[in-house]
Amino acid sequence: MGTVGIITNPAAGKDIRRLVAHASPTSDAAKMGVVSRAVMGAIDGGATRILVAPDRHNLSTRAVQGLDLDTGRSVVIEVLDEPAHGWSGDTIAMASRLAKEGADTVIVLGGDGTQRDVAKGWLDVALVAISTGTNNVFPRSVDATLAGLAAGLVAAGVVELSQVSHRAKVAHVRFDDGSNDDLALVDLVLMDGQFTGSRAVWDPRSLRALIACIAEPATVGLSSIAGLLHPVDRRSPGGVHVIFGGAHESGVVRAPLAPGLFFDVLYSSVMALDEGSPIVLTGPGVLSFDGERDRVLASGAVATAEIRADGPYVIDVDATIAAAASTNHFHHTVGIPARGIEE
Amino acid sequence: MEPTPDVLRDLHRRMVRIRLFEEAAGKLAEAAKLPGFLHLYVGEEAVAAGVCVNLTNADSITSTHRGHGHLVAKGGQFRPMMAELMGKATGYCNGKGGSMHISSLELGMLGANGIVGAGSPIAVGAAFTHKYRDDGNVAVAFFGDGATNIGAFHEAANMACALKLPIVFACENNEYGEFTRRDATMAITDIVDRAQGYGMPGVIVDGMDAVAVCEAAAEAIAYARAGHGPTLVEAKTYRFYNHHGVQNLGLKYRPDSEVEVWKQRDPIFTLEAKLADVGVLTTEQCEAVWVELRADIADAIAFAEDSPLPNKDQILEDVYTPMAVAQ
Numbered sequence: 001m002g003t004v005g006i007i008t009n010p011a012a013g014k015d016i017r018r019l020v021a022h023a024s025p026t027s028d029a030a031k032m033g034v035v036s037r038a039v040m041g042a043i044d045g046g047a048t049r050i051l052v053a054p055d056r057h058n059l060s061t062r063a064v065q066g067l068d069l070d071t072g073r074s075v076v077i078e079v080l081d082e083p084a085h086g087w088s089g090d091t092i093a094m095a096s097r098l099a100k101e102g103a104d105t106v107i108v109l110g111g112d113g114t115q116r117d118v119a120k121g122w123l124d125v126a127l128v129a130i131s132t133g134t135n136n137v138f139p140r141s142v143d144a145t146l147a148g149l150a151a152g153l154v155a156a157g158v159v160e161l162s163q164v165s166h167r168a169k170v171a172h173v174r175f176d177d178g179s180n181d182d183l184a185l186v187d188l189v190l191m192d193g194q195f196t197g198s199r200a201v202w203d204p205r206s207l208r209a210l211i212a213c214i215a216e217p218a219t220v221g222l223s224s225i226a227g228l229l230h231p232v233d234r235r236s237p238g239g240v241h242v243i244f245g246g247a248h249e250s251g252v253v254r255a256p257l258a259p260g261l262f263f264d265v266l267y268s269s270v271m272a273l274d275e276g277s278p279i280v281l282t283g284p285g286v287l288s289f290d291g292e293r294d295r296v297l298a299s300g301a302v303a304t305a306e307i308r309a310d311g312p313y314v315i316d317v318d319a320t321i322a323a324a325a326s327t328n329h330f331h332h333t334v335g336i337p338a339r340g341i342e343e
Numbered sequence: 344m345e346p347t348p349d350v351l352r353d354l355h356r357r358m359v360r361i362r363l364f365e366e367a368a369g370k371l372a373e374a375a376k377l378p379g380f381l382h383l384y385v386g387e388e389a390v391a392a393g394v395c396v397n398l399t400n401a402d403s404i405t406s407t408h409r410g411h412g413h414l415v416a417k418g419g420q421f422r423p424m425m426a427e428l429m430g431k432a433t434g435y436c437n438g439k440g441g442s443m444h445i446s447s448l449e450l451g452m453l454g455a456n457g458i459v460g461a462g463s464p465i466a467v468g469a470a471f472t473h474k475y476r477d478d479g480n481v482a483v484a485f486f487g488d489g490a491t492n493i494g495a496f497h498e499a500a501n502m503a504c505a506l507k508l509p510i511v512f513a514c515e516n517n518e519y520g521e522f523t524r525r526d527a528t529m530a531i532t533d534i535v536d537r538a539q540g541y542g543m544p545g546v547i548v549d550g551m552d553a554v555a556v557c558e559a560a561a562e563a564i565a566y567a568r569a570g571h572g573p574t575l576v577e578a579k580t581y582r583f584y585n586h587h588g589v590q591n592l593g594l595k596y597r598p599d600s601e602v603e604v605w606k607q608r609d610p611i612f613t614l615e616a617k618l619a620d621v622g623v624l625t626t627e628q629c630e631a632v633w634v635e636l637r638a639d640i641a642d643a644i645a646f647a648e649d650s651p652l653p654n655k656d657q658i659l660e661d662v663y664t665p666m667a668v669a670q
Contacts, residue, residue, distance in 0.1 A: 014535055014545070015546060016558070019544050019559070019562050020562050025545060027539060057532035193344075194620075195554040195621075196554075196555075197552075197554045197558045198548055284621075
């Protein structure tokens with residue numbers, strides 16, 4: 001038995017960065033292809049139950065309807081009876097529902113923002129993140145066939161989750177006005193402004209403070225500033241705190257803030273941030289979570305953030321398939337019926 | 344990036360002007376004081392206002408059958424607009440255009456259009472003119488999701504991209520083509536997926552968020568002015584009233600609950616709440632704008648009602664270009 005959930009964000013990869021930067025579009029047709037490949041991979045990995053989270057565009061449901069499931073495997077594909085409204089709350093609700101349904105692993109199609117929503121709905125989910133967004137740091141570029149295969153292998157128990165995953169870091173954010181806590185998986189940024197507007201962030205002059213859970217040099221987006229100044233990779237504890245502007249600018253770093261868009265970014269300080277160490281951000285300004293302006297912080301309003309490694313179990317696709325191969329999982333001696341063929 | 348406080352106040356005023364004009368037109372239609380069909384723009388104000396606040400009178404736009412909002416956003420005055428809807432001689436088109444063919448060349452509004460999809464090729468012509476004259480101006484074609492299923496749209500988009508014209512294709516995706524759900528007439532959900540096929544960038548923006556539309560439109564218009572060519576901006580929006588007329592609930596083709604969900608996101612009220620939060624306009628200042636503009640609407644209705652109908656001698660005026668007759 002192995003249950004794999006799949007969540008697709010139909011809105012990923014279509015925002016203003018196709019205009020203000022050089023991001024490529026991700027069409028619905030492309031996403032449906034990703035869903036199909038991931039589901040076929042999961043089935044081949046050993047999943048016996050696929051739970052499809054519906055989306056407003058019906059991408060997942062349309063993709064699985066077109067699959068040739070005559071693979072010799074016994075598999076049930078179910079579409080969750082959960083309403084999809086077409087906003088980010090959908091992803092959060094679908095992740096919560098998959099937790100209740102007992103999914104062993106979840107395949108998530110989207111950018112950093114989508115993965116964040118999944119974590120908001122199910123913090124300790126075991127997930128395989130597939131990038132269909134813009135400048136993604138959290139999900140890696142991986143072919144969906146292999147991503148699905150890895151999700152299936154772990155769900156079916158062929159490979160132990162603990163051997164091939166790491167616990168993602170999370171910047172937990174709480175607000176002094178009593179509103180609901182929030183979180184970021186890659187970076188949390190306080191910037192000048194009064195509106196969330198078109199949501200994407202690409203103007204370096206507006207930055208005031210950056211808290212990066214993932215600070216890797218070879219990434220695109222706001223977290224690349226931290227990654228280029230003080231690398232702390234996704235598996236290492238803690239993060240990086242960068243402060244911009246003010247009277248004490250100490251340096252300039254040239255960083256790709258969006259696809260194909262490099263800027264000289266002035267900063268005043270860069271500090272390593274210990275796990276659990278709180279950072280206070282004070283308004284007015286706008287908070288960007290994982291590259292999207294999402295919340296306006298009124299003048300004097302306070303948000304407190306701290307990084308803890310208590311987020312999703314992120315499945316390493318390469319390691320998973322390698323581990324399965326090392327046990328001869330994919331190998332059969334001639335003369336013995338191959339898996340999936342009736343004797 | 345973010346619009347300035349002056350632009351935000353301008354944006355708000357344009358949206359309130361559209362709302363009040365449309366609500367007034369709706370009431371007049373119910374009282375049988377307006378001839379013909381009436382397609383109200385209520386609910387979609389953020390799109391026309393968010394785009395047009397970035398344009399000048401020298402920039403061109405083409406509109407749709409739901410066209411009053413675009414003209415108001417482009418600077419249309421209430422008096423000649425209301426007179427035009429009533430078919431009076433003092434209207435923008437001397438009363439001969441009416442709701443669905445209202446235009447003002449002085450304002451760069453090249454016409455509402457009764458034919459779905461027919462505006463885009465006209466905008467491409469205007470964009471060609473701007474490029475040919477090298478005048479630095481741009482064209483914006485407003486159209487709905489349904490129009491993208493029409494051949495004229497494809498020809499327009501293709502030619503605009505082939506000639507790298509200064510044009511923005513501004514799609515108001517309100518989920519319905521007349522009385523038919525979008526998913527009954529196309530296999531894609533996002534109109535922006537079509538942009539790739541012509542070779543232009545396409546972006547989606549929340550059409551109920553005026554600041555978001557304004558930001559995206561500013562970038563698209565700057566892109567066109569800089570000579571980079573066409574773009575497609577798809578605004579996800581919703582019409583609060585029926586396809587035509589004023590009924591909004593109790594219709595068979597869309598559930599009341601869906602209408603109510605969208606009305607919770609009213610683009611004007613959400614903008615007003617944000618403007619009050621950040622101190623750009625207080626609640627009282629917003630209310631003062633409504634009061635002031637309501638008086639303008641009342642004045643425009645009285646003006647239109649008192650205006651004469653065009654006489655029969657004017658029927659052929661503005662139909663043919665005056666030409667010197669050879670002796």
